[in-house]
Amino acid sequence: MPLDTAALARFLSAVHPYDALSEEALTALLPRFESRLYFAGDEIYSLGCDLEGLYLIHEGQVEIRDENDVPVSLLGRRNSFGERGLLRDGQSVTSARAIEDCLLVILPRDAFHALLDQEDAARRFFDRKRAAKPQKADLATSRVETLMAPAPLTCPPQTTVKEAAQIMHSRHISSVCILEGTELLGIATIRDLSGKVVGGALPFDTPIKDIMTPDPVTLSPSDIGSDVLHMMMERRIGHVPVTEAGKLVGIVTQTDLTRFQAVSSAELVSEIAHAHTAEAMAEVTARIPQLLLQLVAGGNRHEVVTRLITDIADTATRRLLALAEEQFGPPPVPYLWLACGSQGRQEQTGVSDQDNCLLIDDAVTDDQMPYFAKMAEFVCAGLDTCGYVFCPGDMMATNPRWCQPVRVWRDYFRSWINKPSPEAQMLASVMFDLRPIGGTVGLFADLQETTLEAASKNSIFVAHMLSNSLKHTPPLGLLRGFATIRSGEHKNQLDLKHNGVVPVVDLGRIYALQGKLAEANTRARLEGAMAAGVLSQTGGQDLLDAYDLIAETRLEHQAEQVKSGQAPDNYLAPADLSDFERSHLRDAFVVVKSLQSAVGHGKGMLG
Structure with missing residues (x-):
């Protein structure tokens, strides 16, 4: 049902930046908004289309996808979208689709630009949102310290070329730095070994100092990535040692540059979404620490960094669910996989275990439950393989307690609220952070609404939760x-x-x-x-x-x-x-x- 003026005014008064507008400015703006209903699955706009205005979610959830059709955001109530395109040339730079029934309010393009021109609060807000967008990996602005491999392989000058080659082979490394104490004397690479030792028919006990490149050019950690690239191209080299105060602290190779430019949240999400095994996903999630480093070095705010990192865990979970259905067949009844903990809150960093559970449609029978037990084992084991280690408190769908029909979950929450024991407080704290990841979202919507309503009205439960917090x-x-x-x-x-x-x-x-x-x-x-x-x-x-x-x-x-x-x-x-x-x-x-x-x-x- 479309919003009337009074309802729209109440809603906007709780949404920034509209809550910062004067009463006169907000009153003048209200007639320009249009409310519109979209049903689950409806396309709101496509990539590259002319945007009619700024979209603001009153009810429901909207999925945003980038130019590669990779999901980049899941938005809910009070979130706005479309501003990036409006701030540029008016064409959408993403696509948007309703994933559940949505009521949106739309501010036409001309009214949006007029708002920016007339209201400082709106201009600051949307400028900040634009600045908070994740930055793409850029060699021109990234410091060498974010590119280099720390603690490079080293050896003394008397080391034989055979010993050096064996160490490089065992470590899968293409170069070795030669040190005399802490002084960098030179560098030797696989090319030196093949060209000078093999090609020159030198004996394998030749000291590494005889074939090294002496006094190699170096950079400091504070230099930028383009310095590395330019140096490599000018001097036709593939390895640049990094020194600080005369001490070797790292090395940058051509492979490091390639890897750096390839690491982005969208790239990792895309690779995981097309992986066919948990082991293949693990090769991708192993790059999350490097992504974290790049995002932090790029000046992104913490909520942007953790959201992008959590998106990778969400994608891995959904991909494992899809692989489970391929292996075990379609689910006998609808289900919903939810995350709690830091993943549920979209606040994952470089250190995260897994916390999850399964809600199953009440139509499930006892002989169908083993299907979901197998699914839970498959997905949780896959997440562990990907580095999201098993929860030490066993808050996972593999625990039969957390793999139950909706009616059982309803009883859980009712019991926790009515009898707030210490365990109930702890469990309620965890479960109030639940967020749907994959499956039928509708299984959770009513449960969440009724639970919040009952919990907020129970003063004893609230008091216990306050104490627990x-x-x-x-x-x-x-x-x-x-x-x-x-x-x-x-x-x-x-x-x-x-x-x-x-x-x-x-x-x-x-x-x-x-x-x-x-x-x-x-x-x-x-x-x-x-x-x-x-x-x-x-x-x-x-x-x-x-x-x-x-x-x-x-x-x-x-x-x-x-x-x-x-x-x-x-x-x-x-x-x-x-x-x-x-x-x-x-x-x-x-x-x-x-x-x-x-x-x-x-x-x-x-x-």
């Missing part, structure tokens, strides 16, 4: 320092996950519960809570700023680890930060602690 606290010391981990492998470090982002995630979940918000993403929950009046504008903006700083620090830490050849984790030593960075990070933790305190003392949600 305060178990993870920011790492603040009694003085002005940090409360670091006291012992073990990560002694004197901060846990940026459990004591950094998780406290904000928990608060976002509580605000969503209070506001009956369907969003699972933390930032979307906080923004929605502010729009719904559950969270004050001042408290909400402070919490958003704090969350952004903590999440950005976590991603930058992981990117630094990838750059140095380490596996990314969530543990950061405060000593690795500058005084300026430590001060701001502590201020962010203080904001989170203050919001936790307000909630814990029963001051409500208005921060």
Whole structure:
């Protein structure tokens, strides 16, 4: 049913940037909007078409696909789309399709441009959205430190060519740097071995220093990718050592340049979508750390980076579901695979396990359940192969408890809400982050709506959830320092996950519960809570700023680890930060602690 003027005004007053407009400006804009209904499967617009205006979702979900017909985004209520094309030449740079029944409101093209001309808030908002688009891998703007392979293969000058060749072969590496202590004397490549040793009939015990290229040209980590490319082309070389303060820190090869330019989220999604085995997908997901490094180095915001990385996990899951159906046959009844945890919230980083479950149509019979058990085993094992390791808490569809008909799930939620035991609080916290990944989305829609309604009305359950959300606290010391981990492998470090982002995630979940918000993403929950009046504008903006700083620090830490050849984790030593960075990070933790305190003392949600 089309929206009347009053309903449209109420909706826009909770959507940025329209909530920042004066009453007169919003009133003048209302008649220009048109509401339109699209049914599941309807094409909203195609790639390259003339856009009629800016689209804003009132109800439903819309899938956006890029020029390669690869899904790049799944949008929901209060999300707008089409602005990229409108800000360029008016032609769509993507395609859009309704994946469930949708009610959209459309602002015509001329009204959209007039809004940008007349309202600073709108211009800043859409400029920011445009700037937040993921940047393509670009050698001209990428630093050498994001391209190089750290810890290159080295050997002393007395090493024989035979020994060097054996080491290079075993490591599948095409070059070796020759060091005298820490001094770089030269470099030898496969070409040197074949041309000078084999071609020149030299004995295999010839010292590597006799065939190396002495005093090779080098670059520093702060140089840019085009410097590497130009040097290789000018000097006809394929290997460039990277030195810093006279010390060898890495090497860049032609293969590294090719690999860098090939790594993009769309490319990884496309390769996974066409893979035929979990092992083939694993070869693709192994490049996720490099993607994370490039996205962070490119200046992308944390919510963009984590969304793009999560899209890869979503694609792998859907591809495994398709392969499972190919192997086991079509499902006997409809089903829905859902993710929870960081994947459910679209907040995956370089370190992620799997958390998932299966909802099955109530028409399923006992003799049909083994089909879904086999499907769950296949998909979870495939995700583990791809690097999404098995959940240590067994929150996976392979656990029969989490592979059940919808009626059982309805009973689960009803029981958790009515009898909020410690286990119920924990399970409810996990399951309130559920997000559909593959299958029949309609199986979840009614369940989510009724659960949110019942949960928000049960004051005892809400109180227990509030208490549970305060178990993870920011790492603040009694003085002005940090409360670091006291012992073990990560002694004197901060846990940026459990004591950094998780406290904000928990608060976002509580605000969503209070506001009956369907969003699972933390930032979307906080923004929605502010729009719904559950969270004050001042408290909400402070919490958003704090969350952004903590999440950005976590991603930058992981990117630094990838750059140095380490596996990314969530543990950061405060000593690795500058005084300026430590001060701001502590201020962010203080904001989170203050919001936790307000909630814990029963001051409500208005921060």
